[in-house]
Amino acid sequence: MTKNTVFPASYDTLVMGGGIAGEEAALNLADQGYKILMVEKDLSIGGKMIHLSKVFPTLDCAACITTPKVSEVARHPNITLLTYCDTKEISKNGGKEFEVSIEKKPRYVNEETCTGCQLCEEKCPVFIKDQFQYDMVGRKAIYVPFSIANPRIATIDIENCILCGACEKVCPADCIDFTQEAEMLNITVKSVILATGFKLFDASIIERYGYGKFHNVVTAMHMEKQLVPTRPYNEVLRPKDGKMPDNIAYVLCTGSRDATVGNPYCSQICCMYSIKQAQLLLGALPMADITIYFLHIRAFGKGFEEFYQQARAMDVEFIKGKIGRITEQENGNLILRYEDIEAGIVKEAEHDLVVLSTGILPDALPENLFSNQPLELDMFHFVKQVDELASPAKTSIEGVFVAGTASGPMDIPDSILSAGAASSETAAYLRRLS
Amino acid sequence: MAVINPEIRKEIEKYGIENFNACYNCGNCTAVCSLADENNSFPRNVLRNAVLGLEDELTTTIDPWLCYYCGECTSTCPREADPGELMMSVRRYLTTRYDWTGLSRKFYTSKKWEISAILLLSMLVMTLFIFFHGPLTTELTAEGGVKLNTFAPWKVIEMGDWIMAGLLSFFLLSNIGNMYYKIILKKKIRIPLKFYFTELWALIFNFATQYKFSKCEPKETSFFKNLKHGKYNYWIAHFLLMSGYVILFVVIVVFLSWFQTDSIHPWWHPQRLLGYYATIGLLVGITYFIFHRIKKDNEKSQHSHFTDWTFIILLLLTTISGILVHIFRINGMPYPTYYTYVAHLMILFPMLMIEVPFSKWSHLAYRPFAIYFNNLIIAAKDSKAGKKSSTS
Numbered sequence: 001m002t003k004n005t006v007f008p009a010s011y012d013t014l015v016m017g018g019g020i021a022g023e024e025a026a027l028n029l030a031d032q033g034y035k036i037l038m039v040e041k042d043l044s045i046g047g048k049m050i051h052l053s054k055v056f057p058t059l060d061c062a063a064c065i066t067t068p069k070v071s072e073v074a075r076h077p078n079i080t081l082l083t084y085c086d087t088k089e090i091s092k093n094g095g096k097e098f099e100v101s102i103e104k105k106p107r108y109v110n111e112e113t114c115t116g117c118q119l120c121e122e123k124c125p126v127f128i129k130d131q132f133q134y135d136m137v138g139r140k141a142i143y144v145p146f147s148i149a150n151p152r153i154a155t156i157d158i159e160n161c162i163l164c165g166a167c168e169k170v171c172p173a174d175c176i177d178f179t180q181e182a183e184m185l186n187i188t189v190k191s192v193i194l195a196t197g198f199k200l201f202d203a204s205i206i207e208r209y210g211y212g213k214f215h216n217v218v219t220a221m222h223m224e225k226q227l228v229p230t231r232p233y234n235e236v237l238r239p240k241d242g243k244m245p246d247n248i249a250y251v252l253c254t255g256s257r258d259a260t261v262g263n264p265y266c267s268q269i270c271c272m273y274s275i276k277q278a279q280l281l282l283g284a285l286p287m288a289d290i291t292i293y294f295l296h297i298r299a300f301g302k303g304f305e306e307f308y309q310q311a312r313a314m315d316v317e318f319i320k321g322k323i324g325r326i327t328e329q330e331n332g333n334l335i336l337r338y339e340d341i342e343a344g345i346v347k348e349a350e351h352d353l354v355v356l357s358t359g360i361l362p363d364a365l366p367e368n369l370f371s372n373q374p375l376e377l378d379m380f381h382f383v384k385q386v387d388e389l390a391s392p393a394k395t396s397i398e399g400v401f402v403a404g405t406a407s408g409p410m411d412i413p414d415s416i417l418s419a420g421a422a423s424s425e426t427a428a429y430l431r432r433l434s
Numbered sequence: 435m436a437v438i439n440p441e442i443r444k445e446i447e448k449y450g451i452e453n454f455n456a457c458y459n460c461g462n463c464t465a466v467c468s469l470a471d472e473n474n475s476f477p478r479n480v481l482r483n484a485v486l487g488l489e490d491e492l493t494t495t496i497d498p499w500l501c502y503y504c505g506e507c508t509s510t511c512p513r514e515a516d517p518g519e520l521m522m523s524v525r526r527y528l529t530t531r532y533d534w535t536g537l538s539r540k541f542y543t544s545k546k547w548e549i550s551a552i553l554l555l556s557m558l559v560m561t562l563f564i565f566f567h568g569p570l571t572t573e574l575t576a577e578g579g580v581k582l583n584t585f586a587p588w589k590v591i592e593m594g595d596w597i598m599a600g601l602l603s604f605f606l607l608s609n610i611g612n613m614y615y616k617i618i619l620k621k622k623i624r625i626p627l628k629f630y631f632t633e634l635w636a637l638i639f640n641f642a643t644q645y646k647f648s649k650c651e652p653k654e655t656s657f658f659k660n661l662k663h664g665k666y667n668y669w670i671a672h673f674l675l676m677s678g679y680v681i682l683f684v685v686i687v688v689f690l691s692w693f694q695t696d697s698i699h700p701w702w703h704p705q706r707l708l709g710y711y712a713t714i715g716l717l718v719g720i721t722y723f724i725f726h727r728i729k730k731d732n733e734k735s736q737h738s739h740f741t742d743w744t745f746i747i748l749l750l751l752t753t754i755s756g757i758l759v760h761i762f763r764i765n766g767m768p769y770p771t772y773y774t775y776v777a778h779l780m781i782l783f784p785m786l787m788i789e790v791p792f793s794k795w796s797h798l799a800y801r802p803f804a805i806y807f808n809n810l811i812i813a814a815k816d817s818k819a820g821k822k823s824s825t826s
Contacts (some may be wrong), residue, residue: 048638080640208466208510257458295460322512324465325652339461346464346475 019047021404022195028423057307110175116152200256256359267359463507503731547660605791675719
């Protein structure tokens with residue numbers, strides 16, 4: 001989008017974040033006739049959910065739930081979608097409206113004309129590790145982020161591009177444009193929904209687990225990528241030597257309920273996603289032994305306990321005890337040292353693949369995002385719900401609402417519920433304004 | 435049946451620890467501990483017993499004595515429940531429980547009691563000197579040294595030493611008997627007699643070397659790497675202090691006639707060399723510990739109970755006054771020699787009488803004996819298991 005394109009300058013609602021919560025909130029409002037601007041910082045909308053394999057406890061396909069919503073958002077006449085954009089500043093003007101400035105980062109590809117044919121990708125000579133596939137496979141310097149990305153537009157990774165121009169020559173629509181620059185968009189909105197989601201705990205902070213040092217210690221999101229329909233190897237393989245693992249350990253509460261790393265709260269999803277992955281792994285690797293090391297299994301939602309019992313019945317082993325230390329052996333196997341709480345004895349167990357079930361951290365909003373009125377955060381730096389019981393989407397700024405995990409750890413159904421609440425409250429607010 | 439004492443938490447908190455009730459029982463502390471093994475899985479079990487108020491389990495446990503407080507459990511505890519300090523506090527608590535006189539508990543829980551007792555014993559020493567000291571001669575020996583044995587004849591002092599050593603042994607041994615009762619007899623553990631002899635080496639070896647202390651902290655692969663990265667620093671400092679102390683204790687109690695002489699030996703004489711080694715060892719150890727307790731730069735020096743300070747300060751003063759006596763004596767300064775000598779004993783005597791059987795210094799006996807008892811228990815268990823497997 002170039003500077004001269006006609007771009008509406010005012011909207012009813014700005015939805016920050018294109019994950020499942022943002023999509024749900026945007027669709028609810030757009031269907032009621034409100035004009036929505038959705039701003040996504042990444043190359044594609046879909047958030048974390050679009051990368052998942054199945055959802056718990058029903059084992060429904062995650063992509064099958066989220067991609068229809070993604071497409072609907074992209075095509076909805078009342079929703080304007082901006083991807084690869086950073087919201088820099090939101091300030092309340094004299095009246096009830098917000099002035100928003102958005103930085104549109106250059107893709108070096110014309111978004112209007114790119115068809116996502118990927119011919120450029122074929123020609124590009126640069127190979128780089130694919131961050132969307134957890135470095136398990138490579139991608140090119142010009143790339144469509146992943147197969148079900150939306151919008152399906154190529155982007156040049158300018159850091160790694162060697163400016164050879166091969167893509168430019170091959171592009172049938174002539175949309176490569178190395179002269180693109182970041183541009184600022186200034187718009188006015190009546191309300192804001194913060195659906196900025198969460199980030200995952202960086203497991204390398206806990207040095208004694210050896211993540212980043214031992215190849216066969218991976219995070220659950222990495223494992224998830226080996227279980228999705230678009231998985232790179234069509235097989236579960238361990239990173240170090242490509243061996244099919246047959247004795248996998250899950251380490252729960254990695255970075256959750258742990259004051260030493262600054263988040264003493266429960267992330268609410270790790271128990272269940274680990275149980276889910278264990279069940280999926282038993283499908284992918286029927287002969288594998290799977291052990292889940294837990295502190296307490298928190299199976300609190302509808303159908304969760306049954307899902308947990310099902311995993312037990314499938315012979316997933318559950319051991320109560322926090323892993324204290326992981327050491328690597330020469331063959332790449334790992335020794336996990338823990339206290340078996342039921343026996344009261346310190347033990348060591350050998351596994352050939354260790355999955356760290358990392359928890360949810362607040363994804364920090366840009367500093368001074370709300371320039372003339374500070375947004376209150378809770379003690380863990382999630383967006384504070386000022387009236388949690390009566391009006392859960394309300395924040396400390398009138399007209400700004402929160403949806404999904406931006407307000408705290410929650411699973412997918414709860415995020416959707418939360419987005420529903422946020423959209424209803426926003427709609428009511430907009431009604432009151434007019 | 436387990437008996438629960440709900441007051442136990444408050445009792446333990448008197449010995450230093452603050453927030454151990456935060457524990458959520460995950461076992462991280464045990465899993466990171468480099469000294470925990472399948473026979474002694476601590477510290478979670480000890481902490482758990484303290485949280486639940488299981489007094490019997492707590493008073494009969496051996497595990498706190500096998501912990502050397504590297505602090506790894508505390509720095510990685512997800513609930514910040516401070517298991518390392520809990521073990522320290524339980525050691526203090528156990529010291530008071532092994533002591534049948536009840537004095538230990540008074541000294542540990544009341545500064546007034548501890549300080550009054552020190553002053554009282556100091557006064558006792560001073561009174562004895564006032565009434566029974568020898569002539570304050572200003573005459574010097576042929577070599578120009580002070581005639582200390584005229585002022586305080588070694589025969590008289592040695593008599594005092596023997597009385598003191600007798601008292602110390604009586605209290606300490608009876609407390610160890612009590613410890614043996616709690617750890618082994620009360621739990622009805624049957625130990626074949628031969629193991630008392632075969633495992634005796636553990637007692638002597640660990641008393642002399644604190645080998646287990648050197649095993650504390652997660653270690654790297656080679657001895658020299660560990661040495662280079664300071665993994666042995668605490669152990670070395672402790673060893674210097676301990677060896678200095680033991681040497682001086684032995685020469686003073688057993689060989690005083692050889693150690694407290696009026697004649698000034700040449701510098702290479704074993705009497706002087708031993709004395710100097712011991713003094714340097716003590717000074718290095720004390721300085722090292724005081725430095726870290728003030729800087730609080732690692733887990734084990736984070737919390738200093740007042741009894742820790744009393745002990746280390748008394749030890750420092752004893753050492754300094756001892757050095758002064760030596761300097762004054764060989765330089766022929768009679769009065770300063772006499773006064774510092776009295777002061778030296780005024781510090782030394784209460785320190786030994788209070789710290790050794792009743793307070794921090796009792797660990798010199800409890801730690802090696804705990805390892806000894808633990809070896810007995812394991813040996814008995816193993817031989818039982820061996821018999822079982824051979825019969826079945």
